Amino acid sequence: MRADRASRPGTARHRRGPGPDRTLAVPLTARGQVLGALGLLRIRNPLPFDHDDVTLAGELATRAAVAIDNARWYQHATDTALTLQRHLLPHPPPRSAGLEIAYRYQPAAAASAIGGDWFDAIPQPGDRTALVVGDVMGHGVHAAATMGQLRMATRTLADLGLEPARVLRHLDHITAELDGTIATCVYATWDPHRSRCRVALAGHPPPIVIRSGRAPELLSLPAGVPLGTGGLGGTRFENTFLDLFPGDRLVLYTDGLVETRDDALDDRLGLLLSLLAEPGLSPEAACDRLLTALRHPDAADDVALVIARVRPHPPTIAAGPGKHGEGE
Numbered sequence: 001m002r003a004d005r006a007s008r009p010g011t012a013r014h015r016r017g018p019g020p021d022r023t024l025a026v027p028l029t030a031r032g033q034v035l036g037a038l039g040l041l042r043i044r045n046p047l048p049f050d051h052d053d054v055t056l057a058g059e060l061a062t063r064a065a066v067a068i069d070n071a072r073w074y075q076h077a078t079d080t081a082l083t084l085q086r087h088l089l090p091h092p093p094p095r096s097a098g099l100e101i102a103y104r105y106q107p108a109a110a111a112s113a114i115g116g117d118w119f120d121a122i123p124q125p126g127d128r129t130a131l132v133v134g135d136v137m138g139h140g141v142h143a144a145a146t147m148g149q150l151r152m153a154t155r156t157l158a159d160l161g162l163e164p165a166r167v168l169r170h171l172d173h174i175t176a177e178l179d180g181t182i183a184t185c186v187y188a189t190w191d192p193h194r195s196r197c198r199v200a201l202a203g204h205p206p207p208i209v210i211r212s213g214r215a216p217e218l219l220s221l222p223a224g225v226p227l228g229t230g231g232l233g234g235t236r237f238e239n240t241f242l243d244l245f246p247g248d249r250l251v252l253y254t255d256g257l258v259e260t261r262d263d264a265l266d267d268r269l270g271l272l273l274s275l276l277a278e279p280g281l282s283p284e285a286a287c288d289r290l291l292t293a294l295r296h297p298d299a300a301d302d303v304a305l306v307i308a309r310v311r312p313h314p315p316t317i318a319a320g321p322g323k324h325g326e327g328e
Helices: 011-017 051-088 141-157 164-176 265-277 283-294
Strands: 002-005 021-028 034-041 098-106 116-125 129-139 183-191 198-203 208-210 238-244 249-253 303-310 324-327
Touching: 002 034, 021 051, 034 129, 098 129, 116 141, 116 164, 116 183, 116 208, 116 303, 129 141, 129 249, 129 303, 164 183, 164 198, 164 238, 183 249, 208 265, 265 283, 283 303
Parallel strands: none
Antiparallel strands: 002 021, 021 034, 098 303, 116 129, 129 183, 183 198, 198 238, 208 249, 238 324, 249 303
16 A cells, blocks of 8 residues: 655645545455455545554555455356256247247346246147246345256156156155255146146146136146155145147246235235236236336346247147046
């Protein structure tokens, strides 16, 4: 650190007008790296900086350097988590037989709260489509990386054509091996030839179905248990069958869309249903409408959202009545 005379007293004003009579420059150093310098100026005071001034300036510089360095590392970790998560999530919606699909991901307002929410739409053999929304507990790079592992495992299982309950059973075993990771998930498969959807939950918020000409309905499904709990002593995941027809919509989401610190969950779910009741909204417009109306600027959690609308597709097998399927 250095204290220098900027000019002789009585001459600075004469030559330059009012200005600093003394300067003190202190390096901002943290973790062995110089981040910049703290510059202090003494105006209209001919006295030089003394030892106490220099000591105080050094203490201020040390604290400022640590704060700046922590902010840099915090921002770096946040950018890494967000970049990783966005890289692992799908971008353009896939072409799906009999479905128009829109989805959104929105991170938490607080950078440190970026978590492990994910979504996917996976083409399957026989013109079927798997729709997935999941939420890994926790935040930061670890949650985002774990989300990537579970998403890839889900895609692999989806490619085998397994029914939703069996997929969740396998994911439960996989998650249990990931060092105490807990996640929730909703997994659905759509068969356009049967006009039928099969859904299973793993401790996840239930989907919403909007049938043409009817009010949105929060589905009452077997809740299952979160992934990674080992089935809690044999608790089974269950399939539920839904018959969906052209114009019907299915809405999958994570809890960040409806849960807040200040509002009752039932009130938020009621608002969600009322927003979905607005007529004439395409899946893309509905996604934007929900995020605009439900997301606060200071939202503490991230959110994943998928809306799928059934399009006309020639059925090959008549659909039966909706019912609960055999558990897994």
